[in-house]
Amino acid sequence: MKPGERRRLLLLATVGEIARVGTRGVRVESVAAEAGVSPALIYHHFGDRSGLLVAALEHVGDMAHGYTARPRRRGTGLDRVRAALLAEIQDNALVRTNSAAWGELRDAAIFDGTLRPTISRLTEEWSAAIADLVQEGCNDGSISAIAGGLTPQSAAHALTALVEGISGRWLNGSLSTREARARLRASIDATLASPFPGGPAH
């Protein structure tokens, strides 16, 4: 096995463990057992438990970037915003595990200062990528106005925060995948697409 591939497998095992037992429950020994390697190999790759958690958080960001990249490739700016955000809520074990791990790491950062800079940076990057798509929609005319006169940046911050809120309700079963996606889509369209009744026509 190539070193990069082994590192990836260790991170996958860590993300699964975070989603299953919560960030604070993760032990290097359990991840090693799960991945079928020695704890020493994990220390070799990641330094210590904190290093492993930060690397797992980066991995969660990469994975999310991966499964939202394809859907956001085509169509108008508005289509691409919708596709990128809706890809965060899919009936798919990878997306569920990744989203659950994201939530666990985000909340662990309340007490764990070593996770904080990475979670803030990934959140900003995600939001900036959505803001670019919103801007594109404004340029190509697919977004005629943003509700409340928000900037593309503010709208992207709100929409990504909304994804996190809806995602929490979806993951714990308060909302079905279908309901969660329908609500998210309605809010995207309310923020970006549909003028108020009596407002300007498209």
Next chain:
Amino acid sequence: MKPGERRRLLLLATVGEIARVGTRGVRVESVAAEAGVSPALIYHHFGDRSGLLVAALEHVGDMAHGYTARPRRRGTGLDRVRAALLAEIQDNALVRTNSAAWGELRDAAIFDGTLRPTISRLTEEWSAAIADLVQEGCNDGSISAIAGGLTPQSAAHALTALVEGISGRWLNGSLSTREARARLRASIDATLASPFPGGPAH
């Protein structure tokens, strides 16, 4: 100490413990030590660990109801929606601890089926209370239209999910209290108050 008061103190200790170590890290023994009582007393009041967690979740809901009740008492419907939602983000140890515990319990419900019905019910009750205030704003004219033609119920679902998303970023320090409140307020106004540029005047 009256029995109700003792129960309340045990729940406060439990909520603090959930916020501090995560739901899955909570042990009846640690809560007992924190509250200065015997584990037997906790079993007497709550049956078992699950009973304690469900009671703590109800308590979190009651507390949030308490600190959002006063601000939402006065003004127009729109004022009251704003006040009720903004009260969820305050520089105040009680609100921080309560919100962190809510997030931990919501995410623990992904794996803990005994928490799920209570978290879903509390989420629905919160959303219904906000929907009533939105409806009031539509009736008294302080809300002239809802973005995207959403119903008061859909708008309330979206706004409460948004509070949860912004709250996660606030609790982990990605957003200051001031930034979190400013963003939440801008989104409330974008959803409920400000027509699109060129839309109907108030």
